[in-house]
Structures are given as structure tokens and as C-alpha cells.
Amino acid sequence: xxxxxxxxxxxxxxxxxxxxxxxxxxxxxxxxxxxxxxxxxxxxxxxxxxxxxxxxxxxxxxxxxxxxxxxxxxxxxxxxxxxxxxxxxxxxxxxxxxxxxxxxxxxxxxxxxxxxxxxxxxxxxxxxxxxxxxxxxxxxxxxxxxxxxxxxxxxxxxxxxxxxxxxxxxxxxxxxxxxxx
Amino acid sequence: xxxxxxxxxxxxxxxxxxxxxxxxxxxxxxxxxxxxxxxxxxxxxxxxxxxxxxxxxxxxxxxxxxxxxxxxxxxxxxxxxxxxxxxxxxxxxxxxxxxxxxxxxxxxxxxxxxxxxxxxxxxxxxxxxxxxxxxxxxxxxxxxxxxxxxxxxxxxxxxxxxxxxxxxxxxxxxxxxxxxxxxxxxxxxxxxxxxxxxxxxxxxxxxxxxxxxxxxxxxxxxxxxxxxxxxxxxxxxxxxxxxxxxxxxxxxxxxxxxxxxxxxxxxxxxxxxxxxxxxxxxxxxxxxxxxxxxxxxxxxxxxxxxxxxxxxxxxxxxxxxxxxxxxxxxxxxxxxxxxxxxxxxxxxxxxxxxxxxxxxxxxxxxxxxxxxxxxxxxxxxxxxxxxxxxxxxxxxxxxxxxxxxxxxxxxxxxxxxxxxxxxxxxxxxxxxxxxxxxxxxxxxxxxxxxxxxxxxxxxxxxxxxxxxxxxxxxxxxxxxxxxxxxxxxxxxxxxxxxxxxxxxxxxxxxxxxxxxxxxx
Numbered sequence: 181x182x183x184x185x186x187x188x189x190x191x192x193x194x195x196x197x198x199x200x201x202x203x204x205x206x207x208x209x210x211x212x213x214x215x216x217x218x219x220x221x222x223x224x225x226x227x228x229x230x231x232x233x234x235x236x237x238x239x240x241x242x243x244x245x246x247x248x249x250x251x252x253x254x255x256x257x258x259x260x261x262x263x264x265x266x267x268x269x270x271x272x273x274x275x276x277x278x279x280x281x282x283x284x285x286x287x288x289x290x291x292x293x294x295x296x297x298x299x300x301x302x303x304x305x306x307x308x309x310x311x312x313x314x315x316x317x318x319x320x321x322x323x324x325x326x327x328x329x330x331x332x333x334x335x336x337x338x339x340x341x342x343x344x345x346x347x348x349x350x351x352x353x354x355x356x357x358x359x360x361x
Numbered sequence: 362x363x364x365x366x367x368x369x370x371x372x373x374x375x376x377x378x379x380x381x382x383x384x385x386x387x388x389x390x391x392x393x394x395x396x397x398x399x400x401x402x403x404x405x406x407x408x409x410x411x412x413x414x415x416x417x418x419x420x421x422x423x424x425x426x427x428x429x430x431x432x433x434x435x436x437x438x439x440x441x442x443x444x445x446x447x448x449x450x451x452x453x454x455x456x457x458x459x460x461x462x463x464x465x466x467x468x469x470x471x472x473x474x475x476x477x478x479x480x481x482x483x484x485x486x487x488x489x490x491x492x493x494x495x496x497x498x499x500x501x502x503x504x505x506x507x508x509x510x511x512x513x514x515x516x517x518x519x520x521x522x523x524x525x526x527x528x529x530x531x532x533x534x535x536x537x538x539x540x541x542x543x544x545x546x547x548x549x550x551x552x553x554x555x556x557x558x559x560x561x562x563x564x565x566x567x568x569x570x571x572x573x574x575x576x577x578x579x580x581x582x583x584x585x586x587x588x589x590x591x592x593x594x595x596x597x598x599x600x601x602x603x604x605x606x607x608x609x610x611x612x613x614x615x616x617x618x619x620x621x622x623x624x625x626x627x628x629x630x631x632x633x634x635x636x637x638x639x640x641x642x643x644x645x646x647x648x649x650x651x652x653x654x655x656x657x658x659x660x661x662x663x664x665x666x667x668x669x670x671x672x673x674x675x676x677x678x679x680x681x682x683x684x685x686x687x688x689x690x691x692x693x694x695x696x697x698x699x700x701x702x703x704x705x706x707x708x709x710x711x712x713x714x715x716x717x718x719x720x721x722x723x724x725x726x727x728x729x730x731x732x733x734x735x736x737x738x739x740x741x742x743x744x745x746x747x748x749x750x751x752x753x754x755x756x757x758x759x760x761x762x763x764x765x766x767x768x769x770x771x772x773x774x775x776x777x778x779x780x781x782x783x784x785x786x787x788x789x790x791x792x793x794x795x796x797x798x799x800x801x802x803x804x805x806x807x808x809x810x811x812x813x814x815x816x817x818x819x820x821x822x823x824x825x826x827x828x829x830x831x832x833x834x835x836x837x838x839x840x841x842x843x844x845x846x847x848x849x850x851x852x853x854x855x856x857x858x859x860x861x862x863x864x865x866x867x868x869x870x871x872x873x874x875x876x877x878x879x880x881x
Contacts, residue, residue: 197802200797200802204532204536207539208539211554214554218551222830226826227822227825227826228549229546229548229549229551231822232817232818232821233539233542233554236535236539237539239531239535240535240536243528243532243535244532250528279585280584280587281581281582281584283584284580284767285788285792288577288767288771289785289788291771292771295784296781308767308768309764311580311760311767311768312761312763312764313760315583315584315587315759315764316758316759316760327761327764328764331768332768335765335768335772338412339776343414343415343416343776345414346779
């Protein structure tokens with residue numbers, strides 16, 4: 181009994197939309213707790229700053245729990261194919277670790293972190309180049325590098341020259357090349 | 362009358378080359394973005410949003426209006442040529458346009474689509490110009506309790522319009538409302554949910570939410586669609602070349618479609634546009650169904666009947682005029698595009714609502730003039746001048762396109778506050794929106810929850826304070842009761858009653874465009 185129940189629970193918890201729904205349930209619960217910790221929703225019959233958040237938090241939590249129950253029920257319906265799907269899910273999960281979307285997330289995070297240190301031009305040219313590689317593979321990388329530089333230069337013209345947005349320049353001290361002062 | 366005169370005198374602004382450049386450029390960008398499967402006019406507007414910081418507000422709003430209009434008709438290009446609607450609003454156009462393309466009449470189908478869009482867009486804009494002042498005046502009758510019920514009505518209708526996903530839509534709407542509560546409370550000097558992060562004290566800016574939700578999440582979805590992109594490029598390259606002389610529909614064909622079809626579809630589109638959450642696809646669908654229902658030859662639909670194209674395109678462009686009514690008069694956006702237009706206004710210190718139409722209509726009039734100008738002139742001109750090159754334009758290299766979009770999106774989020782924190786927040790919100798879209802959580806309700814949240818909270822607290830905490834005030838106040846009853850009616854028709862089913866002779870042509878919805 182237990183051996184057959186175990187994979188069903190695992191499948192339900194780790195596959196499909198369940199992790200996302202679980203995360204949203206946790207966020208709703210944390211939000212609700214924070215709302216109640218802030219101040220009581222009613223103070224001498226007067227509505228306070230935590231009234232609306234408490235209301236929304238309760239509604240969100242109820243909806244998330246209902247969604248979890250619904251997903252759990254739906255997963256029971258496919259219990260017969262469980263073992264097969266479980267192994268597929270494992271494969272999908274490991275593949276998702278290196279998915280192009282995940283790589284793009286990491287590259288964008290790195291770009292944002294480097295933006296103010298490397299300056300707009302250098303960081304943007306590198307970022308656009310890597311994004312192009314993610315979208316079209318590594319072939320013709322030289323032409324991609326040239327296009328990436330051109331796009332960054334156009335972006336510079338658009339933001340800095342046309343719209344007067346002050347973009348960060350290369351910070352040599354951050355690279356250990358300046359006087360550090 | 363004063364407002365109508367102001368709108369027509371605003372046409373003079375289009376003689377300014379700078380303004381005309383932004384309006385035309387906005388239209389062309391909107392057409393290209395809506396024609397390419399995977400991109401939308403919403404994305405074009407989201408990318409434009411940071412630039413509005415540097416643009417004059419009138420110019421920015423006029424450019425937004427032309428992008429909006431272009432977004433509704435540009436989708437018909439790929440809907441007709443490769444049976445994949447570039448935008449959801451052109452889904453019904455594919456049903457008739459693609460069979461016409463298969464028998465060598467693709468250019469004519471695009472001509473009919475463009476003519477229908479021109480009629481629908483122009484009449485929709487005129488209806489907006491004529492009716493908006495009266496609706497704004499009527500909206501002054503809605504008081505605090507009624508305003509709360511109205512905002513709740515809008516949010517609930519947008520949620521129930523996500524049929525089949527209502528619970529998920531409700532969850533994302535709640536998430537949007539939660540995000541809106543971050544920062545200083547509007548009525549009490551108390552910082553909420555800032556977790557000691559000073560950047561959050563002023564609340565979450567609209568820019569990261571819009572760019573994250575529509576641009577970053579789209580990039581993350583599209584990066585996994587490389588094979589699909591290659592297939593679409595192959596299909597486009599294999600399509601027959603369009604010739605300029607074939608774009609103009611003969612007068613006999615227009616007469617056969619009938620003025621009644623154009624007018625009825627326009628009216629349907631306009632009415633649908635005024636409803637929150639409905640949008641161009643719903644407008645086009647209902648007008649198409651009505652045309653099939655009242656046609657003497659219903660069996661000819663689905664096989665390349667230009668009347669179906671005219672109905673769908675007139676309706677979806679008329680939606681533009683209708684959708685701006687609740688946004689301008691009540692400050693309630695009904696779809697992502699009007700939500701972003703609202704964002705442009707808010708960024709520039711303009712608060713939409715009844716007061717705006719009463720005291721600041723000089724700011725709104727040019728936008729409506731641009732909407733009418735785009736429908737009347739830019740739709741036919743763009744088709745005639747750019748039509749033969751459409752197929753070449755939409756086969757633009759995706760790596761170049763997405764590289765530029767990624768740069769504009771991330772740097773654009775920096776523009777508002779010069780803050781790396783906001784750039785990171787854009788990425789985080791983009792990842793959240795991506796995960797939601799991957800699991801069928803609608804993100805439009807997140808955005809509208811975020812936008813409507815502050816007003817909903819303010820009016821709810823005020824209404825309950827005025828009634829000493831008695832929630833029955835929402836039933837006993839006439840304006841509020843009106844919206845409560847309206848909410849119940851809409852929940853019944855949109856959420857409970859069985860939806861309208863489209864009966865088609867050929868199931869193949871019906872299913873293909875629906876499959877082609879890439880990341881919309």
C-alpha cells in the first residue's frame with residue numbers, strides 16, 4: 181500500500197503546477213501573518229492599515245488551498261500511469277535545470293549585477309551577445325558579436341542621446357584598474 | 362460639444378513632424394509586433410513605457426493610441442498568410458483569410474481585413490469621442506461606496522472572463538493586490554510589507570510590474586520556442602509573395618459584405634470593448650458568430666468568405682474605442698494595453714477618472730485624435746506601402762529581435778529610478794510571471810489587481826468607515842447596488858452559463874489558428 185502511495189504523493193508534490201501553487205500558498209500565509217503582526221485589522225471599531233491586507237491574505241490563502249486540493253484530486257486520476265510519469269518527471273526536472281529559460285534568467289541576473297560596475301556599453305554588448313546565442317545557437321558567433329555591439333550602441337544612442345537617460349560608465353576601480361580612491 | 366471640438370482641433374498637432382514621427386513609428390512598431398507570432402502590441406507598449414519618461418505626455422499618449430490600433434489589425438498578416446494569428450484578436454480572421462490565401466487571394470483577404478479594421482477603428486474612435494464626455498458626466502454620480510463596488514466589479518469580471526481558469530485568475534489577482542499594498546499606507550503613516558528594505562518604502566513601481574510581466578516573461582517563454590520559430594520562418598518563406606495591386610478590395614465585394622455587417626460588427630466590438638477583460642478576441646469572435654448566424658449562406662464560412670474577415674476585423678478594431686471608455690472615465694483598464702496606457706498617464710501625473718474628462722480633456726483629446734487618425738489613415742496606408750514587404754519583415758532574425766528586446770526591457774526598468782534594485786525586481790517579477798504563464802495562471806489579472814488595488818483599498822476603507830463598519834452599505838446605497846447587481850449578472854453569464862459554441866463546417870480550419878497562439 182505504502183509503496184504505491186508514495187510515488188503518487190511525490191508526483192503530486194513535485195510535478196506540474198503544484199510547486200508554484202505551494203509557493204503561492206506559502207507567500208499568502210506569510211503575507212497574512214505579517215498583516216496580523218503589523219497592527220490589528222480593527223482598532224476601536226476603526227479600520228486600520230492591516231484590514232485590507234488581512235482580507236486579501238485570507239482570500240488568497242483559501243483560494244490557494246482550494247487549488248492545491250483540486251490539483252491533488254486531479255493527480256489521483258492519473259495514478260495508474262504514475263510510475264511511468266514519475267520517471268519522466270525526473271527526466272524533465274533535470275532537463276529543466278539547464279533549460280534555456282533558466283540560463284536566460286541567470287544571464288539577466290548577472291547582467292544586472294554587472295551593469296553599474298562594467299558600465300552600460302560593455303555589459304550590454306556581452307548580455308545581448310549571450311542572449312543571441314541562447315536564441316540561435318553558437319554558429320556564426322562573430323557576426324552575432326558584431327550585431328550585439330551594434331544593438332548596444334543603438335541602445336546607447338536611444339537612451340543617452342535621444343532620451344537623456346544617464347547610463348553608468350565603466351568603473352575601473354571596481355575592476356582593480358583605477359586608483360581606488 | 363467642447364470636447365469633440367477639442368479632439369478635432371488636436372489633429373493640428375499631427376502637423377508637428379516630431380509628433381507625427383512618433384505616431385507613425387508607433388503604428389509601424391505596433392503592426393510589426395502584432396504580426397510576429399510571439400510578440401504583441403502589449404509588449405511593444407511595455408517596452409515604450411520607459412521612454413515616456415523623456416517624452417512629452419501628449420506625444421507619448423498619441424504614440425500609445427497608434428500602437429493600440431496597430432496591435433488589433435497587425436495580427437491578420439500571419440493569420441492570413443500562414444494560418445497563425447499574430448495576435449489573439451485575429452483568430453477569426455484566420456478562419457476565412459487562410460482559405461483565401463490557399464486559393465491565391467491572400468492579398469485580397471488582407472485588403473478586406475484592412476478595410477474592415479479602418480471602418481471599425483474609425484467608428485469606434487468616433488463613438489468614444491462622442492460618448493465619453495456623457496459617460497464621464499454620469500460617472501460623477503458614483504460616490505465612494507459605488508466606486509468601491511465598481512472597482513470590485515471590474516476586477517471580478519476580469520477574473521471570471523478567464524473561463525476555465527477562474528480560481529487561478531483569482532489567485533493571481535490576489536497576488537497583484539498584495540503587491541499593491543507594499544509600501545507606505547495611503548491613510549496611516551505606516552510602512553507595510555517592506556521587510557526593512559528602504560527601496561520598498563515608496564511601494565513597488567508600476568514599471569517593473571509591467572516590464573516583468575509582459576517583456577521578461579515573454580523572453581523566457583520564447584527562448585524555449587526555438588524549433589517553433591524555425592517552423593514559422595519556413596512557412597513564411599514558403600508563402601506566396603503579396604502584390605500591391607491585389608490589396609484593394611473591389612467595390613462589388615464590399616457591397617456584397619454590406620454596410621450593415623460593418624456597422625453591426627463595429628457596434629458589437631465597441632460594446633465588448635467597454636467590458637473589463639473581454640478584449641479584441643472576444644469582440645471579433647462574437648461579431649463573426651453573429652455574421653454567420655444572420656448570413657443567408659452560413660455554409661460558405663470557414664472556406665474563405667470575406668464577410669467573416671470584415672466582421673471580425675471591424676469588431677476587434679472597434680474594441681479600441683470601447684476599451685478606452687472605462688479607462689478614461691473611471692480609471693479602470695479592461696485589458697493589458699489600456700492598463701499600460703493608464704501607466705503612462707500615472708507616470709506623467711495624470712489620474713484618469715471623471716475629473717480628468719471634466720478639467721484636463723486637453724490632454725486626452727490628442728490621444729483620441731491619434732486613435733482616429735491611425736484607424737482612418739495609417740491602417741490603409743501601412744497595408745498599401747508596407748504590404749508587399751510584410752512577409753520579409755516578420756521573418757526578421759529572432760536572435761537579433763530578442764537580443765534588442767531583452768536590452769530594452771532590462772535597461773528600460775533602470776530608467777524610472779536609476780536603480781539596480783528595480784532592475785532586479787523586474788527580473789524577479791518576470792520569473793514569477795513566466796512560471797505562472799507556464800502553468801496557466803493568467804498574468805493579466807495580476808497586473809490589473811496591482812493597478813486597481815490602491816483605489817479598491819481606499820474606497821473600501823472609506824465606505825466602511827462612513828457606514829461605521831456596516832458592510833450592508835454596499836446593498837443599501839443605490840449606485841453600489843447597481844454595480845453589485847451588474848457583478849452578479851456578469852458572473853452568471855461569464856462564469857456559470859454555458860459559453861457560445863462556434864459551429865464550423867470544417868473543424869481543421871477552426872482548430873489550427875487556436876493552436877498557433879504562441880505566448881499570447
